[in-house]
Amino acid sequence: MPEIVTPVPLLGFWALIGYLVGSISAGLLMARLFGLGDLRRIGSGNIGATNVLRTGNRVAAALTLALDAGKGAIAVFLARAFVAGDAVQLAGLAAFLGHCFPVWLGFRGGKGVATFLGTLLALAWPLGLAACATWAATAAVFRISSLSALVAAVLAPLWAALLGRADLALLCGVLAAVILMRHADNIRRILSGTEKRIGDKS
Numbered sequence: 001m002p003e004i005v006t007p008v009p010l011l012g013f014w015a016l017i018g019y020l021v022g023s024i025s026a027g028l029l030m031a032r033l034f035g036l037g038d039l040r041r042i043g044s045g046n047i048g049a050t051n052v053l054r055t056g057n058r059v060a061a062a063l064t065l066a067l068d069a070g071k072g073a074i075a076v077f078l079a080r081a082f083v084a085g086d087a088v089q090l091a092g093l094a095a096f097l098g099h100c101f102p103v104w105l106g107f108r109g110g111k112g113v114a115t116f117l118g119t120l121l122a123l124a125w126p127l128g129l130a131a132c133a134t135w136a137a138t139a140a141v142f143r144i145s146s147l148s149a150l151v152a153a154v155l156a157p158l159w160a161a162l163l164g165r166a167d168l169a170l171l172c173g174v175l176a177a178v179i180l181m182r183h184a185d186n187i188r189r190i191l192s193g194t195e196k197r198i199g200d201k202s
Contacts, residue, residue: 001170002085011087018075018091022098022115025105026067027052030060044196048110050145053198068110069118071095076122089171092119096175100182111182113149116175120156123168130159143197146186153179 006014027047031039036055039047043054049068053061075095079088099115101107117135121128131152138148156172180187189195 002089002167004086005084006087010083011090014079014083014087014091015094017078018094019098021075021078022071022095023102023104023109024071024098025102025109026071027064027110028105030064030067031055034060036060046110047105049114050198054196065114068099068114069121071099072115072117072119073122076119085167089123089168092123093171093174095119096178100178111146111149112175112179113145113153116149116153116156116179119175120168120172123171124160124163124165126163127156127160127165127168127172130163131156134159139198144190144195145198146183146195147190149179150183150187 025047027039027049030052031037031042034057036042036052036057039045039051039055043051045051049061049065052064055061072092072095075091076088079091096112096115096119098109100109100112102109113135117128117132119128120131134155135148135152138151139145142148153176156176157169160166160169160172186195
């Protein structure tokens with residue numbers, strides 16, 4: 001983890017900024033924009049890009065993916081312009097948590113995968129690319145989005161260490177732990193062989 005050099009009040013400020021950015025629900029906005037209905041009543045009920053894809057609207061799903069990833073990146077880039085690395089990492093973490101637990105939706109948000117990837121890409125693009133490549137390779141083989149996310153998340157701390165970014169390993173571990181927790185139901189369905197595959201509609 002990075003050296004803590006930012007004053008606590010300023011850390012709290014950037015955590016709040018990151019959380020507010022992350023709590024904007026791109027999935028619900030795209031579903032409304034494209035007339036797809038209430039995303040929480042479609043498919044898995046999740047507000048992320050995978051569930052938007054289950055509506056059959058690939059454009060809406062792609063926009064949701066980009067915007068959800070962008071939330072983590074925006075929080076990181078904003079913080080990096082003004083404060084040190086400790087606050088930058090905290091802002092990225094807070095954006096991720098804002099997506100997963102948005103106050104506006106009763107703390108029932110998405111599972112954080114796109115925001116996780118966007119945050120890593122903004123923090124250290126080689127690490128982000130490694131995580132994205134892990135997701136893509138797993139998806140190509142198994143065609144299960146949740147499994148791809150789990151593999152990418154679990155391997156992220158290892159990638160951080162191998163790529164010389166040990167300062168990001170702890171953050172990657174925290175992000176991975178939350179993703180595992182948010183995917184508890186998916187893990188049970190993967191083990192039982194009933195998890196939906198990429199491209200399946202609701």
